[in-house]
Amino acid sequence: EVPRGGGTGGSKSLQVGGTAVYQASENVIEIAKSIAADMLEASADDIVLDIDSGTFAVAGTPAIAKSWAEVAGHVESTGATLSAEADFTPEGATFPFGVHLSIVDIDRDTGEVTPRRHICCDDAGTLVNPMIVDGQVHGGIASGIAQAIMEEFAYDDDGNPLTANFMDYAIVSAAELPSFERIEQETPTYRNPLGAKGVGESGTIGATPSVQNAVVDALSHLGVRHVDIPCTP
Numbered sequence: 001e002v003p004r005g006g007g008t009g010g011s012k013s014l015q016v017g018g019t020a021v022y023q024a025s026e027n028v029i030e031i032a033k034s035i036a037a038d039m040l041e042a043s044a045d046d047i048v049l050d051i052d053s054g055t056f057a058v059a060g061t062p063a064i065a066k067s068w069a070e071v072a073g074h075v076e077s078t079g080a081t082l083s084a085e086a087d088f089t090p091e092g093a094t095f096p097f098g099v100h101l102s103i104v105d106i107d108r109d110t111g112e113v114t115p116r117r118h119i120c121c122d123d124a125g126t127l128v129n130p131m132i133v134d135g136q137v138h139g140g141i142a143s144g145i146a147q148a149i150m151e152e153f154a155y156d157d158d159g160n161p162l163t164a165n166f167m168d169y170a171i172v173s174a175a176e177l178p179s180f181e182r183i184e185q186e187t188p189t190y191r192n193p194l195g196a197k198g199v200g201e202s203g204t205i206g207a208t209p210s211v212q213n214a215v216v217d218a219l220s221h222l223g224v225r226h227v228d229i230p231c232t233p
Contacts, residue, residue, distance in 0.1 A: 011096065011198020014128060019192045020088040027084035032056065035082070036066045039074055094189040096197035098122035100141075100206035102214040111233035113149045113215055115176070120206055121183040125197035133199050134182065140203020141180050146172035147204070148211035152230045 029049055036056035037044040048059050057065035066074075075082045103117040118141060127133050150170035154162040163169040188195025208229065215231045216224060 011200040011202075012090075013200070014194065014196045015094060015192050015198065016088055016090055018128065018196060019090075019194055020086050022194055023086035023088060024084050027086060028082060031084060032068070032071050032082060035071050035075055039066050039071070040064065088192070091191055094125060094191045094197040096122070096124050096199060096202065098202050098206055100210035102145075102207070102210040104211060104214045104218060106215065106218050107233075113211075113231050115145055115149070115178050115211060117178055117181065118145065118207065118210070119181040119183070120203070121185055122199060122202050123185040123187050123197065124199035124202070125186065126188045126195035127184065127186060128194065128196060130184070133184075136199055137182060137203040138180055140201065140205075141207045142172055142177055142203075144204040144207025145177060145211050146170075148208045148215075148229050149231050150176075152232070 033047040033049065033056060034044045037047045040047070040056075040058055042058045046059050047056050049056055050062065050065070053065075053067075055062075055065035055067050056071060057063075072082050099121050101117075101119045102115065105114045105116055106112070107114070120137070120141065122133075122137060124133060150172060152163060152170070156162055189197050212227065212229055212231060215227050219227070
């Protein structure tokens, strides 16, 4: 009997690696507070970190403070190091979700498919860096649309590849794509302290079938119920 497995998975970098970095950083901060407390002759419980200025001070007296550089320099002078480690094992899947809507035109004479609008909504949990998420999803949508309407591995009757280089393999460009319309829904997960879910594959996963279904819908009045991708003329 073959043991059951968890299957393949992705989009775990921020959830797992990011959480480990977050926890290790929190540990370093606690160590630094203890060191700053000694330097300021105060209790570690009274030390607060001002994130904006990057300084440690006694609560209520922000004028008397030590910077990260001063704390690190003090540690170095003693021959010690300011470091911490952390391990994080996720308790389960975070279940990011999303929806894609595609609108396409099909040339009645040539059968060429032209994407007109692409709208998507993603819930990737807490967005630590929204700009990177936006770029990731945009790239995924572009790749997904390309898979739906042009990218293909083609071979001749002898099995020789016909699309073996960038001259023969169709790659989408900005000229073939509409401006993408995105909606973000942030619902933090309880599975990790960052509240982050996955977003790595969301653009590709949603865009390809969305465009394919739009093509089928446009041809449904002709009795078409399925079109293999790529949806070429």
